[in-house]
Amino acid sequence: MTPTPEYRKTRVVIDAAQLDVLIANLRAQGYEVIGPTVADGAIVYAPLSGAGELPAGVTDVQGPGSYRLEKNGTALFAHVVGPHAWKRYLYPPEQLLFRSVRQGRNLRINEELELKRYAFLGVRPCDIAAIRIHDKVFADGEYADPGYSARRQAAFIVAVNCTRPAATCFCASMNTGPRARDGFDLALTEFSDRGAPEFLVEVGSARGSQTLAKLKHRPAGEDDLKRADALLAAAARSMSRSMPSGIADAIEDHLEDAYWDKIAGRCINCANCTMVCPTCFCTTVEDVTDLSGDIAERWRKWDSCFNIDFSYIHGGSVRREASSRFRQWMRHKLDTWHDQFATSGCVGCGRCITWCPVGIDITEEARTLTKG
Template sequence: MGAGQPNSGGSGEPGPVRLLGDGVAALMAVLRAAGREVIGPTVRDGAIVLRPLKRPDDLPRGWHDRQEAGLYRLDWEDRPTRFAHAAPAQGWKRVLHPPEACVGTAYRGGIASSAEGADAGPDGPCWAAPEASPPLRAFFGVRPCDLAALSVLDGILANPAAGYHDPAYARRRRDTLVVAADCASPAATCFCAGMGTGPGVGDSGFDVALTELVEGDAAVYLARAGSPAGAALLEAVEHRPASDAERAAATDQTVRATKAQTRALPADPRAILARATEHRHWADVAARCLACGTCTLACPTCFCATVEDATSLDGVTAARTRRWSSCFTEAFSYIHGGAVRGTRGARYRQWITHKLSAWYDQFGTSGCVGCGRCVTWCPVGIDITAEVAALSETRPSHRRRGPARRPVDGSATPRRRKDDPPAP
């Protein structure tokens, strides 16, 4: 979303500024004074989640997360950092594309199931759209992977070039300011560096970008504006130009966060998946996958939804509610007679192929931003990076009996298999 050019703010100051005093507290105060609901990371039920923030102390000061495949733990140390965590448990789609939202209400008489007993005639009300004005919001401390996810969601639900869009999403998006924050502490599940989405905030997609640095026993903040609105915000808080040393510290921090990442998707997953449509590995994933759909809920770009109907007791009004839905459920692909994708292997194939391949055809980008949530929150630790690696294996992963094939180099010696007995 064209949120303006970097440093195009009206402050006239090129490059980042150093916020004076407790810059984060000042920025939050300004946003709240300007009527914005501030939503950001906070600790709830043993995880960092995104919730409305009333005061700076709501931020997860001193908390950092440990994330592994199928594991999430929070630890606390007496440290001044507020953003020393990786991807929060949920993405921002929870706010912009809520799990449940009324899309409208139908009135009997307008669109009635029966003319008999109709309350309103054909001229009466038939359909009421929900409230059109969402609250004014500011997203605070958005991680670079989630910034990329916002851009992905925009490309699907609010794309001016597409034939259709979701006006309710577009209104929420329009009324949301974005304060991003560089990521200095990636988790073991993170692979944003390989996806090109982090760990540093890029040049666009935000109003203000923060960098949290530790000086002695205090956290200090650099900030840059990414839009005229961001520039207006920074004008309202005390700051000075950032020093060369401070800029260098910010760059070093991002380099360290890049190097700290160990996971990555193999290069060109599209080609791997295109070759792997009938791969034996799907059965292997299916044996582990619980088809619970947690990955699709945790994923910041999974946008699929269904619509459900509920009628009032008197039968007059019928609400239509859009709810998140998951391609891991049997009902997702149901057409009369049964589900198109009846097996877990087929559903996992659909999810990962959509995310990493079809997404490019549909929306011109990857559906994966490298946040690692699906890896962390999968109850059995299915790891998208490892699965793609296994799918790139051209030799079937399933152990086979049978005559050894000639090696691809054409030599006469059959290639040894792991399960072959050792050579005499």
């Protein structure tokens, strides 16, 4: 076993002003800094030029099919996760794969790789788990996606542990949060209960350590560590939702069951759950040409197993019934994902519950199946 690097033992405290310095430092290192900010009544992940753009004093109130922002306190990270996930940057919704240029009867096919160095500020532990799942899909298998791999390798991750879960969160039952154990360069735990916010900082990499060195900080005391432990333990306890154990077996036991028709009667096949899910990775491709037809582009776009065309083969779609499509989504996410990638496809972020227009709650549905 390799010994734990010295930086992993670092525990320091910074004040909120240092976040501005952190963003400036990361930008000076050539990173585009992406973090949470308020847009269109939701917290989204967008380019940040300073800590002033963080959603200070904004908290999100979430429930099945419901999402509201409220003003409350001074904390910078009193929100949890919104409709965006980091896949938007690591595996963009629309991506040019290649350009094909026709010259006479020849084709010149050129790869189009857009490589950006991102620093993600405010990555929640569930989303770190989601990124690691995408590593298995796009980087660690028999084939690797060079765009994903390059962006992922470059990405600097500043995690923020969750001291205030939303009502839709169930990461504790998925063992993905509310505290990030690794998979970050820096990890913050926000203290906002005693005046101006402060942050306990943990270090997960050498480059995280080097970046932290440029921030004004004080060593964390025993009370700081205890304070963080207590906040995160309370956060875990406060989660009202959980994924029942045995869900994968329950799905296998109910592959042909009237349950799927029942749930399909509520699901409106809008695909929202798959768009907001941080692990859903399905895509389709689109071909476009210029007016001459000589220059063609092939684009990869996010797709959803809820679309009827998704399973189209000559003769018709395989999954014609909404019940079959719902079953595919849920079986893949909670069951066959284990066979494919040795992990659940769910990280407990609760996005699919919040953004479902009819408020379908995956934990409730899973409970129905495990009980039946």
